[in-house]
Amino acid sequence: MAVGTANRFQEFRAELRRSEVRWAYALILPAVLPLLVFTVLPVLGAIGLSFTYFDAFSATMRSAGTANYAEAFGNELFRITIRNTVQFTLGFVPLSMAVGFTAAILLNRRIRGISFLRGAYYLPVLTSTIAMGIAWMWLFQPQVGLVSLALKVIGVTPKDWLNSPFTAMPAVIGVAVWKAFGGTMLIYLAGLQGIPETYYDAAKVDGAGRWQLLRFITFPLLRPVTFYLFIIGMIDSLQVFDLVMIMTEGGPAFRTTTIVHQIYLNAFKFNQMGYASAMAVLLFIAIAVLTYFNWKFFSSSLEY
Amino acid sequence: MAQTRNPRLIPRQELLFQALLVLGIALGLLIAALPFLWMAVSSLGTAGMVIRIGFTWDMFNPLNWSLEPYLIAWKMAGISRYIQTTTIYAVAVTVLATTTSSLAGYVFGRLRFPARDFLFGLVLATMMIPGSVTFLPLFILMLRLPLLGGNDIMGFGGHGLYNSYAGLILPNVVSAGSIFLFRQFFRTLPGDLEDAARIDGCSEPMIWWRVIMPLSGPVVTVVALFQFQGSWNAFVWPLVMSSSERLYTISVGMYSLAYGSGSLTSMAELFQSVLLAASVMAVLPILILFIAFQRKFVQGIALTGLK
Known part of the structure; x- marks a missing residue:
C-alpha cells in the first residue's frame, strides 16, 4: 500500500516533468523560430549572396566567386x-x-x-x-x-x-x-x-x-x-x-x-x-x- | 563635518564651483532642448515668415502663430495616413514581441529541459546581429517566401510579403534583448507560487499568465515602452519593405516628403513649416509617453545597459 502510493507519487512527478519539457519547447517556439528565420538565416543568406551576382526582382543569379569582395577592396x-x-x-x-x-x-x-x-x-x-x-x-x-x-x-x-x-x-x-x-x-x-x-x-x-x-x-x-x-x-x-x-x-x-x-x-x-x-x-x-x-x-x- | 565648519564662510572657490555647476547644467539643458523648441516655434510660422526672415523675436509671440502648417501636413502631406500606419505597426510589434519574449523568458528562466543552455546561448548570439546586416537578405526572403503573395512553391511569380503589413511586422515579432531582460527578472521571483500552481494542475502557459505576468508589471512596462519607441521610430526596414505610400511609416513618409514628393513644392513658402510640423507630430507621441513613464525609461536603461 505504502509502496503503491510512493510509486504513484513518482509517476505523478515524472508526468509533471514530461509536461514541463513539452510545454517548454512549445512556448519558446514563437520566439526561437522567428529568430532563426529572420536573424540567423539572413546572415547565412548574406554570406551566400555575397558570392553571386543577384537580381532580386527578376530573381536571376550567377556565381561571382570572390569578385564582389575584390570589387569592394579595389x-x-x-x-x-x-x-x-x-x-x-x-x-x-x-x-x-x-x-x-x-x-x-x-x-x-x-x-x-x-x-x-x-x-x-x-x-x-x-x-x-x-x-x-x-x-x-x-x-x-x-x-x-x-x-x-x-x-x-x-x-x-x-x-x-x-x-x-x-x-x-x-x-x-x-x-x-x-x-x-x-x-x-x-x-x-x-x-x-x-x-x-x-x-x-x-x-x-x-x-x-x-x-x-x-x-x-x-x-x-x-x-x-x-x-x-x-x-x-x-x-x-x-x-x-x-x-x-x-x-x-x-x-x-x-x-x-x-x-x-x-x-x-x-x-x-x-x-x-x-x-x-x-x-x-x-x-x-x-x-x-x-x-x-x-x-x-x-x-x-x-x-x- | 558640516557642523565644525562656519556656515557663513563659504570659500570663494566653492562658490565659483557652484556657479560653474549651475552654468554647466543650464548649458546642457539648452543644448538638449533648443532643437525641440526651435522646431516647435518654426512649425507654427505663417506663410513665408519662417523661411524668409528666419529668427525674429516675433516668432515667439503667440499672436503670430498659425496652425496652417499642421493642417496642411495632416491633410495634404499625408501625415494622418503615415501616423495611422505607424500606429498599427508599432502596436502590433509591441504586443507580439512583448508576448513572445516574455513567454520565452519564462521558459528560459524557470523551466528545466534538455538543450536549454544551448538554445539560450543561441538567443543571446542573435543579439549581436544588427538589422543593418540582415535587412538586405531579409528583404529578399520576404519577397521570395513560397506560396504567399502570389508566389509559387519555389517562391517565384509574385512578390511574397513585400509591401504588406505582414512583411513589415513579422521580422519584429520577437526581440532577443527583451527575452534576456524577462529571463533575468523572472529568475528573481520565488519558486513556491508556481510550484503550488503546478500541484494544483495549472499548465505552464496558465502559470505564465496567472502567476508570473501579474508579478511582472514593471518589467513588462519597460519592455513594451522600448518596443513601441523603437518601432515608432523605425526607418530602415519600413523603407525597404514598402513601395506604396499606404505602408509608409512616419519616418519613411517624412523622408519622402523631404526629398522630392512633388505635391508640396507649389507651396515652397510654407514647405519648411509643414516639414517641421510633421516632425513635431512624429515626436509628440514619444514625448507624451516619456513624460508619463519617465522613470520606467530611465530604469530600463540602467537595467540593461542598452541604449
Missing part, C-alpha cells in the same frame, strides 16, 4: 566609405563619451528637479532620427538657420553647412552626438551610483581635492563602463544610416556616405545585391570582432 568609393566611417567614429565616439560623462558628473547629485533634468538630457535619444534630422537641417539652414546666426556673432561667415565638403561630416557628427549623449550619460550615471560613497569620504579625509577624487577614484572605477561604451559606440558608428539619409543623402559628393548607406544604395538603387551583401558581410565581421572584444573583456573582469 573600389575607390568603398575606400571613401571606409574613410568616412573612420572619420565619423573618431569624432563621434570620444565626443559622445566625453559629453555624456560630463553630463553624468553634472547631474549626479540630489537636487530638486534632477529627474526632470536627466529626462531632458535623455529625450533626444528617444526621438525619431528622421524627425530630429529635419529639425537640425533647419538649424543648419545657411542664411537664417540658428547655427549660422549664432556663428555670425563670433565672426564666422555662414555657409551651406550640409553641402560643403569640409563641414558636412562635422555637422553630422555633431547631431549624432546630440542624439546619443543622453544614453551615454545614463549609463555613466548608473556607474557613478555604483561607486561607494565611503571611497570618496576616505580620500577627502586624506585631503584629496575635487580633481584628485575624479582622477584617482572615479576614472579608474568607471573603466569597465568606459570600455563598454567605447565598444558600443564603435559598433553604432559602423552602422550610421538614418541620420545620413535624411541630412545629407551621403553628399556632398559622397563626403558623408557610410557603409550601411552604400549597402542600401547598391541593393535598392543600383540593384547590385551581391556586392551589397559582400559589404554587409564585411560589416558583420567588423561588428563580430568588436563584440568578441567586449565579451572577452567582461567575462574576464567581471563576475556574474
Whole structure:
C-alpha cells in the first residue's frame, strides 16, 4: 500500500516533468523560430549572396566567386566609405563619451528637479532620427538657420553647412552626438551610483581635492563602463544610416556616405545585391570582432 | 563635518564651483532642448515668415502663430495616413514581441529541459546581429517566401510579403534583448507560487499568465515602452519593405516628403513649416509617453545597459 502510493507519487512527478519539457519547447517556439528565420538565416543568406551576382526582382543569379569582395577592396568609393566611417567614429565616439560623462558628473547629485533634468538630457535619444534630422537641417539652414546666426556673432561667415565638403561630416557628427549623449550619460550615471560613497569620504579625509577624487577614484572605477561604451559606440558608428539619409543623402559628393548607406544604395538603387551583401558581410565581421572584444573583456573582469 | 565648519564662510572657490555647476547644467539643458523648441516655434510660422526672415523675436509671440502648417501636413502631406500606419505597426510589434519574449523568458528562466543552455546561448548570439546586416537578405526572403503573395512553391511569380503589413511586422515579432531582460527578472521571483500552481494542475502557459505576468508589471512596462519607441521610430526596414505610400511609416513618409514628393513644392513658402510640423507630430507621441513613464525609461536603461 505504502509502496503503491510512493510509486504513484513518482509517476505523478515524472508526468509533471514530461509536461514541463513539452510545454517548454512549445512556448519558446514563437520566439526561437522567428529568430532563426529572420536573424540567423539572413546572415547565412548574406554570406551566400555575397558570392553571386543577384537580381532580386527578376530573381536571376550567377556565381561571382570572390569578385564582389575584390570589387569592394579595389573600389575607390568603398575606400571613401571606409574613410568616412573612420572619420565619423573618431569624432563621434570620444565626443559622445566625453559629453555624456560630463553630463553624468553634472547631474549626479540630489537636487530638486534632477529627474526632470536627466529626462531632458535623455529625450533626444528617444526621438525619431528622421524627425530630429529635419529639425537640425533647419538649424543648419545657411542664411537664417540658428547655427549660422549664432556663428555670425563670433565672426564666422555662414555657409551651406550640409553641402560643403569640409563641414558636412562635422555637422553630422555633431547631431549624432546630440542624439546619443543622453544614453551615454545614463549609463555613466548608473556607474557613478555604483561607486561607494565611503571611497570618496576616505580620500577627502586624506585631503584629496575635487580633481584628485575624479582622477584617482572615479576614472579608474568607471573603466569597465568606459570600455563598454567605447565598444558600443564603435559598433553604432559602423552602422550610421538614418541620420545620413535624411541630412545629407551621403553628399556632398559622397563626403558623408557610410557603409550601411552604400549597402542600401547598391541593393535598392543600383540593384547590385551581391556586392551589397559582400559589404554587409564585411560589416558583420567588423561588428563580430568588436563584440568578441567586449565579451572577452567582461567575462574576464567581471563576475556574474 | 558640516557642523565644525562656519556656515557663513563659504570659500570663494566653492562658490565659483557652484556657479560653474549651475552654468554647466543650464548649458546642457539648452543644448538638449533648443532643437525641440526651435522646431516647435518654426512649425507654427505663417506663410513665408519662417523661411524668409528666419529668427525674429516675433516668432515667439503667440499672436503670430498659425496652425496652417499642421493642417496642411495632416491633410495634404499625408501625415494622418503615415501616423495611422505607424500606429498599427508599432502596436502590433509591441504586443507580439512583448508576448513572445516574455513567454520565452519564462521558459528560459524557470523551466528545466534538455538543450536549454544551448538554445539560450543561441538567443543571446542573435543579439549581436544588427538589422543593418540582415535587412538586405531579409528583404529578399520576404519577397521570395513560397506560396504567399502570389508566389509559387519555389517562391517565384509574385512578390511574397513585400509591401504588406505582414512583411513589415513579422521580422519584429520577437526581440532577443527583451527575452534576456524577462529571463533575468523572472529568475528573481520565488519558486513556491508556481510550484503550488503546478500541484494544483495549472499548465505552464496558465502559470505564465496567472502567476508570473501579474508579478511582472514593471518589467513588462519597460519592455513594451522600448518596443513601441523603437518601432515608432523605425526607418530602415519600413523603407525597404514598402513601395506604396499606404505602408509608409512616419519616418519613411517624412523622408519622402523631404526629398522630392512633388505635391508640396507649389507651396515652397510654407514647405519648411509643414516639414517641421510633421516632425513635431512624429515626436509628440514619444514625448507624451516619456513624460508619463519617465522613470520606467530611465530604469530600463540602467537595467540593461542598452541604449
